[in-house]
Amino acid sequence: MKVTVVGAGAVGATCADNIARKELCEELVLLDIKEGLAEGKAQDMMQSATLLGFDTRITGSTNDYSKTAGSDVVVVTSGIPRKPGMTREELIGTNAGIVKNVCENILKYSPNAIFIIISNPMDTMTYLALSATGIPKNRIIGMGGTLDSARFKYQLSQRLGCSPADLNAVVVGGHGDTTMIPLIRYATWNSVPVTNFLDEATQQQVVADTMVGGATLTKLIGTSAWYAPGAAGAALVESIVRDEKKLFTCCVQLNGEYGQSDICMGVPVVIGRNGWEKIVEFGLNDSEQAMFNKSAEAVRTMNDVLKTL
Numbered sequence: 001m002k003v004t005v006v007g008a009g010a011v012g013a014t015c016a017d018n019i020a021r022k023e024l025c026e027e028l029v030l031l032d033i034k035e036g037l038a039e040g041k042a043q044d045m046m047q048s049a050t051l052l053g054f055d056t057r058i059t060g061s062t063n064d065y066s067k068t069a070g071s072d073v074v075v076v077t078s079g080i081p082r083k084p085g086m087t088r089e090e091l092i093g094t095n096a097g098i099v100k101n102v103c104e105n106i107l108k109y110s111p112n113a114i115f116i117i118i119s120n121p122m123d124t125m126t127y128l129a130l131s132a133t134g135i136p137k138n139r140i141i142g143m144g145g146t147l148d149s150a151r152f153k154y155q156l157s158q159r160l161g162c163s164p165a166d167l168n169a170v171v172v173g174g175h176g177d178t179t180m181i182p183l184i185r186y187a188t189w190n191s192v193p194v195t196n197f198l199d200e201a202t203q204q205q206v207v208a209d210t211m212v213g214g215a216t217l218t219k220l221i222g223t224s225a226w227y228a229p230g231a232a233g234a235a236l237v238e239s240i241v242r243d244e245k246k247l248f249t250c251c252v253q254l255n256g257e258y259g260q261s262d263i264c265m266g267v268p269v270v271i272g273r274n275g276w277e278k279i280v281e282f283g284l285n286d287s288e289q290a291m292f293n294k295s296a297e298a299v300r301t302m303n304d305v306l307k308t309l
């Protein structure tokens with residue numbers, strides 16, 4: 001297996017580090033536009049191989065896409081992150097051009113690759129990647145809900161005083177401060193609804209804290225997060241290369257599922273060797289469906305911005 005990570009910044013390097021430690025592929029390529037950055041980080045990671053006990057071969061490349069040839073999976077993290085006070089949507093002007101260019105270049109050398117899009121605003125970047133590459137929809141996966149669901153479990157575990165590993169909790173919708181939808185009605189603690197244990201006000205607080213999870217970290221750190229985002233990207237790579245068929249919320253093209261079409265949004269999907277293999281319909285109630293529709297409207301507005309760039 002060969003995996004490429006484009007963007008050797010905070011998220012890309014962390015994702016690559018997780019991929020290497022888990023030995024998810026024999027060959028791992030880091031690519032960045034900044035001279036020497038990918039080569040340097042690749043060497044640094046390789047020098048941890050004997051200490052950590054992995055034997056994935058990591059190489060770096062400054063914008064030489066021929067080095068990425070024949071990749072099975074490509075993770076796209078290139079682009080600018082937000083600063084405190086910004087929304088993810090404000091990044092569109094810079095990141096759309098970067099993501100389009102990167103996807104086109106990758107495709108030239110890896111026509112069969114599965115793409116995992118992380119760059120923000122991720123729902124619109126996923127939509128853009130789909131149109132820029134024209135490859136089958138199951139090979140374009142946006143990473144956002146996987147991370148948001150992990151954050152949802154973290155918030156719940158803090159309130160319940162339990163291990164997040166014992167929780168099942170899913171966030172669907174867009175990957176934006178106001179567009180994501182933590183489905184608390186479906187969240188369980190070892191199969192028991194969490195709503196049995198948390199009062200209404202606490203439930204609302206958990207949902208609100210989950211939605212601004214990325215913004216909260218951006219305010220604390222001064223730039224956006226990378227440990228959980230990098231781990232979430234690697235978890236998707238793992239489910240693909242090991243054909244695990246795990247259920248993750250990912251941003252995929254909808255064709256009538258969840259009442260939406262011609263849009264990429266976060267829904268539960270089975271991730272395996274063919275990319276996203278199946279959308280799982282959770283059955284939203286009227287208020288959840290109304291939130292999903294509102295989220296879709298916001299994502300669509302951003303997709304329309306692409307036409308003006």
Ligand SMILES: NC(=O)C1=CN([C@@H]2O[C@H](COP(=O)(O)OP(=O)(O)OC[C@H]3O[C@@H](n4cnc5c(N)ncnc54)[C@H](O)[C@@H]3O)[C@@H](O)[C@H]2O)C=CC1
Nearest residue numbers: 007009010011032033078079080081118119120122143229
């Ligand atoms: N979808 C999600 O859940 C998350 C998305 N993000 C997004 O991921 C992106 C990356 O974030 P960070 O790694 O923190 O930023 P960063 O600034 O640390 O790294 C980005 C890297 O992309 C490189 N780059 C820029 N243009 C490029 C091009 N044309 N070709 C190749 N490389 C290029 C830069 O040189 C830089 O090294 C941001 O857009 C951020 O908003 C971050 C966290 C979570």
Ligand SMILES: O=C([O-])CC(=O)C(=O)O
Nearest residue numbers: 082088214215218224225
């Ligand atoms: O908050 C950001 O801008 C980065 C991101 O998407 C996240 O960490 O969820």
